[in-house]
């Protein structure tokens with residue numbers, strides 16, 4: 001509990017990393033996000049919660065412009081990273097996505113070796129000068145993703161040969177290997193057992209020291225455990241956003257209260 | 266445990282919903298399944314029967330083309346005779362006389378009694394013999410003055426007699442051979458100097474004119490097909506795969522790309538003869554490329570193969586899970602990097618399979634070649650250099666087979682079947698390569 005208070009204080013002093021203003025997202029004619037305003041704090045964990053289909057993943061993907069890959073998808077409004085509009089014409093998505101990494105809902109390792117999975121990001125961004133540096137990044141990333149001990153003896157084995165939970169941690173390691181400033185995680189623990197979940201949560205908590213983390217989760221407990229800020233989405237609206245402790249103990253909106261007490265979902 | 270279950274089965278009437286009793290619905294489902302299995306087995310059997318009939322037919326008709334009747338003939342290469350022959354106007358005519366003399370001697374030495382001599386006796390020999398002899402003399406001047414054991418082709422009638430195609434009764438009105446010749450042949454056969462042997466010329470040699478079927482070979486048309494395949498591979502693979510990658514991964518979805526898509530599918534269904542006439546109009550009449558050259562044939566076949574390669578490449582790219590693209594893009598890879606580093610390697614087996622199927626189709630295509638003149642007795646020698654081969658008029662395997670099948674002499678008919686065996690051999694080889702490549706590139710994900 002002491003810890004918790006300290007965290008709250010720390011986040012209050014932090015600056016805003018990402019702002020969204022009146023963001024609408026359309027898939028063709030259907031509107032999936034209907035006007036969202038949010039300020040995401042730097043070096044804190046923000047949790048997106050809400051019933052299935054409410055648009056959490058959609059909104060998360062607007063932050064690193066992964067929605068660009070869906071032809072029917074259209075985004076209006078403004079999203080800024082460190083005060084710069086990420087939808088500006090001058091922005092190159094490659095550069096943006098190097099700064100804003102992503103872990104997907106379903107583990108999606110490349111059908112290559114574990115080593116190459118992690119090495120791919122640093123390699124394309126030219127982050128290392130030699131093999132020794134690359135090895136260091138790989139070990140560090142795998143350690144932070146709590147999977148080093150399981151794979152250190154078989155780095156050349158295919159990443160797709162790992163179990164579902166190991167694959168997801170491999171994907172997390174791959175995402176942090178490029179040292180992004182922001183890490184977006186879409187239900188990273190949905191395929192994990194409780195032990196691996198605890199390890200990933202620990203990792204998320206640790207990442208908060210350097211990174212801004214946004215996590216989508218269906219687990220209230222997880223949101224309460226790892227996040228400092230929580231945003232509750234419902235039918236494309238951002239219903240309530242605030243300190244995690246406030247949302248869970250003292251929700252202001254009726255819908256939030258119903259959701260966290262299990263009445264809608 | 267066993268006791269009770271045994272009792273339950275034997276004594277008590279089966280209870281309702283028992284697992285041991287199948288209800289009527291399940292029985293119907295099972296019999297439907299059985300029926301379907303029989304349909305499948307029936308369909309496969311019919312297919313297999315057709316295949317077996319086809320293959321045995323081809324092998325029975327065609328395998329004899331690989332063996333040819335040869336006549337062993339030792340010839341003493343007399344320097345004066347050869348000098349005189351080289352000095353004469355009709356060189357092969359002079360060499361012919363050398364051969365006739367040697368033949369007479371050979372026949373006499375084997376104790377065969379005959380009134381025939383010279384030109385008449387020479388009818389059992391192929392017309393190709395003088396040319397062959399002269400070629401040998403020119404290539405081996407050192408051999409002059411010695412006696413060399415030659416093995417010349419017998420004439421196609423004699424060959425037909427050995428293969429059961431020609432009977433004595435058939436020769437009554439034949440000006441090429443008489444029954445009396447066959448009597449000599451029988452005796453020479455017993456003497457062991459005339460017989461059927463494997464004939465490499467058929468695989469490696471050039472086509473021959475209408476009156477020398479025994480000399481005709483597939484070699485140069487295999488070479489022609491080979492040159493065309495090089496052209497197709499070098500053009501169709503990069504263009505087709507490039508077009509497919511662009512359409513599948515980069516092109517914005519619009520009416521325009523839709524139209525292109527529909528047209529590519531339509532192109533795949535266009536009859537090959539249409540491509541042939543297109544090639545004739547564009548490459549030969551407008552651009553004035555060499556007629557009958559493998560280069561033009563290759564270009565036409567490229568047009569024909571492109572849609573196949575594009576369609577199969579697109580299918581292979583579509584089959585790569587989108588999560589792989591997302592993973593790469595999410596790491597900050599550019600689209601190009603995502604495609605070339607991750608998507609393409611996964612699509613490779615499918616692309617290669619499609620390409621080889623397209624090539625195999627092109628290899629067996631005849632109709633367009635007829636229109637651009639790649640059929641007929643075109644090439645007699647291997648091209649001077651590798652590059653020149655692209656621009657030297659030549660035939661191709663299927664066109665050669667078509668050509669032989671349409672010639673009058675039944676000796677060519679056998680060669681057409683033999684040519685089909687060679688063509689099938691190449692197709693089989695390509696399919697095996699396709700399987701090997703697919704195995705090699707296939708990776709699980």
Ligand SMILES: Nc1ncnc2c1ncn2[C@@H]1O[C@H](COP(=O)(O)OP(=O)(O)OP(=O)(O)O)[C@@H](O)[C@H]1O
Nearest residue numbers: 027032050051052053054055056057058059070072
């Ligand atoms: N590619 C797409 N094309 C069209 N509609 C989509 C697409 N992706 C999502 N949608 C729609 O957008 C809405 C929001 O979807 P989204 O995936 O963001 O929900 P979510 O909150 O992440 O749900 P879950 O918790 O089940 O993952 C849904 O109604 C969905 O049907």
Ligand SMILES: [Mg+2]
Nearest residue numbers: 056057105186
């Ligand atoms: Mg989702």
